[in-house]
């Protein structure tokens with residue numbers, strides 16, 4: 001894994017900025033710092049300002065684990081091409097039977113995990129998140145939640161930051177969502193940045209050579225070839241992409 005902002009890798013972002021590229025972002029832990037209560041997550045004013053400017057010179061999308069409405073509210077004022085919620089599922093799966101099934105999973109888990117204080121089941125339409133950040137069991141809660149999820153029929157279960165996520169099997173993931181949007185927009189390349197296990201499907205697209213994948217935080221097990229050290233560095237990434245594109249567009253747009 002290489003450090004994106006290290007001087008030696010300076011040309012990597014230029015290749016994106018000077019091509020027909022789509023910029024795609026995860027929200028929590030990437031555009032916005034991780035906070036104790038997910039409901040309080042918001043971009044810093046400097047990040048919001050940069051995103052507003054970026055969205056005027058690149059096609060920009062956000063692919064988040066949040067529900068789409070929740071995500072749009074947090075990105076108010078940024079002229080995004082689209083927001084894809086529920087880990088990439090949203091916008092493909094509007095099937096009522098599937099929504100009912102996922103709702104049933106949330107109800108089952110609420111009942112099943114009733115005896116675990118600090119565990120919160122969040123139903124998000126086409127996915128469920130079980131948050132355990134307030135559980136006194138800490139990471140021990142994760143295995144108990146995962147065990148309860150075994151009873152769910154047709155579910156794919158994966159970890160997040162102090163949360164367990166449940167989505168329908170074979171539903172599109174963040175990688176499928178990113179690739180579909182890239183094609184839809186006719187972009188030759190894409191930039192994707194995220195911080196979590198749910199971003200790995202998008203990171204894996206870097207193998208195609210068309211996606212520059214960046215992880216917030218170094219990780220040996222990640223498919224992302226590049227990383228930034230911390231969420232607070234996102235503004236440097238955004239301002240660099242902005243500056244490079246303006247240079248590429250010439251003096252009239254500078």
Ligand SMILES: [Mg+2]
Pocket residue numbers: 026027028029030194195196
């Ligand atoms: Mg994230």
